[in-house]
Amino acid sequence: MLGIDDPWILAGYGLAIGFTLICIVYGWWKRNEEDGEED
Amino acid sequence: MIDTTLFWAFTLLYVAMTLFLGYLGFKRTKASEDFMLAGRHIHPWIIGLSYGATFISTSAIVGFGGTAALYGMGLIWLAMLNISVGVLLAFVVFGKRTRVLGTKLKAVTFPDLMGKRFKSPFMQYASAVIILIAMPLYAAAVLIGGSRFVETALGVDYNLALIAFAAITAVYVTLGGLKAVMYTDAMQGIIMLVGMVVLLFLTFSLLGDPVTAFTKLSNLSPSIPTSLSSKGMTSWTAFPTFGSEIWLTVVTTIIMGVGIGVLAQPQLVVRFMTAKDNKALNRAIPIGALFILLTTGVAYTVGPLTNVYFSETTGKIAIAAAGNVDKIMPLYIESAMPELFVVIFMLVLLAAAMSTLSAIFHTMGTTAGYDLWSHVKRVRSVEGYDKPSLNANKAGTFVMIVLSVGLAYLMPDGIIARATAMFMGLCACAFLPAFVHGLFSKSPSTLAAKLSLGLGGVTWFFWTFFVHIKESSILGVCKFLTGQDAILGMPWQVVDPMVIALPVSIIALVVGWVYETRLPESEAKANGGTGAD
Numbered sequence: 034m035l036g037i038d039d040p041w042i043l044a045g046y047g048l049a050i051g052f053t054l055i056c057i058v059y060g061w062w063k064r065n066e067e068d069g070e071e072d
Numbered sequence: 073m074i075d076t077t078l079f080w081a082f083t084l085l086y087v088a089m090t091l092f093l094g095y096l097g098f099k100r101t102k103a104s105e106d107f108m109l110a111g112r113h114i115h116p117w118i119i120g121l122s123y124g125a126t127f128i129s130t131s132a133i134v135g136f137g138g139t140a141a142l143y144g145m146g147l148i149w150l151a152m153l154n155i156s157v158g159v160l161l162a163f164v165v166f167g168k169r170t171r172v173l174g175t176k177l178k179a180v181t182f183p184d185l186m187g188k189r190f191k192s193p194f195m196q197y198a199s200a201v202i203i204l205i206a207m208p209l210y211a212a213a214v215l216i217g218g219s220r221f222v223e224t225a226l227g228v229d230y231n232l233a234l235i236a237f238a239a240i241t242a243v244y245v246t247l248g249g250l251k252a253v254m255y256t257d258a259m260q261g262i263i264m265l266v267g268m269v270v271l272l273f274l275t276f277s278l279l280g281d282p283v284t285a286f287t288k289l290s291n292l293s294p295s296i297p298t299s300l301s302s303k304g305m306t307s308w309t310a311f312p313t314f315g316s317e318i319w320l321t322v323v324t325t326i327i328m329g330v331g332i333g334v335l336a337q338p339q340l341v342v343r344f345m346t347a348k349d350n351k352a353l354n355r356a357i358p359i360g361a362l363f364i365l366l367t368t369g370v371a372y373t374v375g376p377l378t379n380v381y382f383s384e385t386t387g388k389i390a391i392a393a394a395g396n397v398d399k400i401m402p403l404y405i406e407s408a409m410p411e412l413f414v415v416i417f418m419l420v421l422l423a424a425a426m427s428t429l430s431a432i433f434h435t436m437g438t439t440a441g442y443d444l445w446s447h448v449k450r451v452r453s454v455e456g457y458d459k460p461s462l463n464a465n466k467a468g469t470f471v472m473i474v475l476s477v478g479l480a481y482l483m484p485d486g487i488i489a490r491a492t493a494m495f496m497g498l499c500a501c502a503f504l505p506a507f508v509h510g511l512f513s514k515s516p517s518t519l520a521a522k523l524s525l526g527l528g529g530v531t532w533f534f535w536t537f538f539v540h541i542k543e544s545s546i547l548g549v550c551k552f553l554t555g556q557d558a559i560l561g562m563p564w565q566v567v568d569p570m571v572i573a574l575p576v577s578i579i580a581l582v583v584g585w586v587y588e589t590r591l592p593e594s595e596a597k598a599n600g601g602t603g604a605d
Contacts, residue, residue: 036286037145038293039310045148049369052156056361059164063354 082415086263086422087240090256094244097252107249107465108180108438113348114254120359121261122254122427123343127158127334128264128367129428130217130421131210131492136368138397139326140375141390142300144308146322147375151368153331159360162335167344167353169511174345182338182435183443185345186503189510190518193447198525199503200443203338204436204472206498211432211476212483213491218425219480221402222418234480241426242473245433246466250346253430260423265363267420268370274409275374279381288380295379295389308376317566324568325493333496333570336503339435367424371401378404433476437469444468490542493568501573502529505581513585520584528577535569542566 037043101107114122140147170185179185183203187196215234222233244252279285286309293307304316312318334340347353378400382393385407394400405417441464483491505528506521536543537550538559544550545557558565 036283036288036290037309038290038307041311042145042148042309045146045152046369049148049152049155049365052152052160053361053365056155056160057358059160060354060357060359060361064351066350066354 078411078415079418082419083422086419089259090240090426091244093255093259094248094252097244097248097250097255100251101249104442104465105180106251108442109250109342109345111251112175112346114346114352116347116352116355117359118254118258119343119347119352120356121363122257122431123159123340123356123360124363124367125257125261125264125423125427126339126343126431127154127428128364128424129214129492130221130425131213131428132368133268133371133421133424134217134221134398134401135213135492136326136330137371137375138390138394138400140372141378141400142397143305143312143318143322143326144310145372145376146311147326147372148369150327150331151365151372153327154334154364154368155361157331158334159357159364162340163344163353163357163360166335166341166508166511167347168350170341170344171347171350171353173511179345181438181443182341182503183439185341186506186510186521187443190506190516190521192518192522195506195518195521195525196443196447198522198529199338200439202498202502202525202529203439204444206495207338207432207436207439208472208476208479209483209491210495211429211436211472212480213495214425214428214432215476215480216483217398218421218429220398221405221421234477237422237425237429238473238477241429241433242470245430245437245473246469249465250342250434253434254343254346256430257427260427261363263423264420264427265366267416267423268367270413271374271405271409271417271420272370274413275377275381278408279377285377285380289376292379292383292389295383297389297392308379315563317563320563320566320568324566324571325490325497329493329497329500329568329570332504332574333493333498333500336499336507337496338439338499338503339431341507342435374404375401378408381408433469433473436472436476438465439468440472441465441468484546494536494543497568497570497573498529498532500570501532501577504574505577509581509585515589517585517588519588520581523584524577524581527580528573531576532569532573535572539564539572540567540569543569 034040034043100111105111136147136150173179173189174185177185177188179188183196183199186199187193189195215237218237219230219233222228223230244256248255276282276285279288290307290309296305296307300318304313304318306313312322344353347356378390381404382388382390386393390400390404391397394403405414409417445468446464502525506524509521509524510516537547538544538554541558550559551557
């Protein structure tokens with residue numbers, strides 16, 4: 034698929050892009066998060 | 073060779089901007105906390121860019137890009153770990169807790185945080201010593217990476233390039249401290265982002281659309297030399313054979329060593345302590361993640377594709393055309409890219425090298441100047457207890473820069489990616505379990521932390537000097553003492569030290585923790601005590 038022999042390589046690309054999207058969504062979602070009570 | 077007028081114009085502009093931002097940092101550095109932690113109120117975008125630019129150095133682009141050209145696209149898993157572990161986990165789980173504890177304990181460096189959290193001068197000194205032993209290796213690797221590119225692409229003398237790199241960085245780090253470092257990091261990060269994205273587009277415009285380019289790369293499999301295929305390499309678009317020598321190297325040393333080691337790197341941990349609040353850290357996360365994807369993802373994609381380019385133009389695969397892993401990316405840029413981009417890419421590498429170098433220099437300097445020199449002085453003399461010396465930090469920074477430059481002259485060729493992986497592996501084995509314990513345990517055990525740091529570090533050194541053949545054969549200690557390069561045979565010789573030393577470090581932590589929690593409180597304190605608040 035896409036000229037790449039190994040599905041593990043495609044999975045690596047998928048996960049790298051997926052985690053980047055998670056980071057973007059998380060950062061936006063929590064952009065105004067107040068500091069919690071921590072020891 | 074490129075037009076020298078163009079080269080000097082861009083270089084001078086870049087150096088002028090760097091020095092101007094360094095000067096801004098210098099003007100805003102009034103006290104030791106400014107020098108060491110940038111006053112703890114850096115803008116989120118600067119934190120994100122600085123974290124990314126510090127994380128990604130010439131080692132990632134030149135060293136690991138070249139390694140990807142040799143071993144194939146499996147390194148994309150390192151980019152995945154860099155984002156999931158190095159950004160998401162690091163910021164969300166580690167970063168926020170580090171910031172809170174750092175502020176509460178008034179810690180200003182990584183060893184200071186370890187010492188104060190565990191209420192143990194040993195933890196501070198031992199962390200400092202490990203940093204001062206291992207970090208110059210990393211600094212030297214970064215220096216070599218940048219200098220090699222300038223030498224290959226521009227024909228500038230290697231020694232001159234190396235000295236110029238170190239000298240310009242030394243000026244703004246020594247004078248402006250972490251503010252200067254982070255301001256310049258942000259500018260350098262933007263240059264890196266733009267350059268790497270352009271590199272990806274130019275590569276595909278040269279080799280065809282992605283599917284065509286990857287198909288050409290897959291079709292090159294018969295060109296894999298026997299020296300690689302006999303060790304498990306099957307294709308540049310596939311993982312090496314499971315359990316083979318190359319698989320072990322790629323997975324244990326490169327992907328795991330660097331991917332996990334990032335969590336306990338002192339120069340990155342300090343960046344969490346520069347944030348004013350959790351909001352700042354959250355807002356930095358998208359910037360950091362995008363930055364890592366667009367820099368490492370591009371390097372580990374373009375690296376393997378250089379085989380297609382060299383095969384079509386010279387009839388050789390990349391390693392055969394360049395002769396050395398560290399020369400593959402510079403040679404590709406110099407021979408395949410338009411002249412203007414060679415200059416821009418030189419700036420990318422200058423920026424990558426300087427942003428990481430400045431962070432390393434700063435961390436080594438504050439470790440030498442504050443954690444060792446000032447702290448020992450304070451212990452002996454109560455006077456000035458709360459005033460770490462700005463001059464001591466500056467002097468420490470300068471001394472460590474000189475040592476790193478000296479080491480860069482001694483280290484062999486082809487060492488960039490390996491030295492980087494060594495540094496990150498040692499950080500993981502010596503610091504990570506104790507650091508996690510200190511961050512998340514309500515009653516952290518000092519004994520457990522000491523055991524973990526000590527045994528993790530010693531095991532890593534033992535495996536590096538006596539078993540892992542790629543290092544032990546170069547270091548020569550094993551040969552001197554036993555007459556052979558490594559004391560164990562295959563497959564142990566290619567198992568990374570981290571695979572052995574990190575579990576040892578974790579087990580030591582658990583054993584020490586369980587032992588201390590079972591002791592009566594008075595006895596526990598007499599044995600070194602719990603660091604509980």
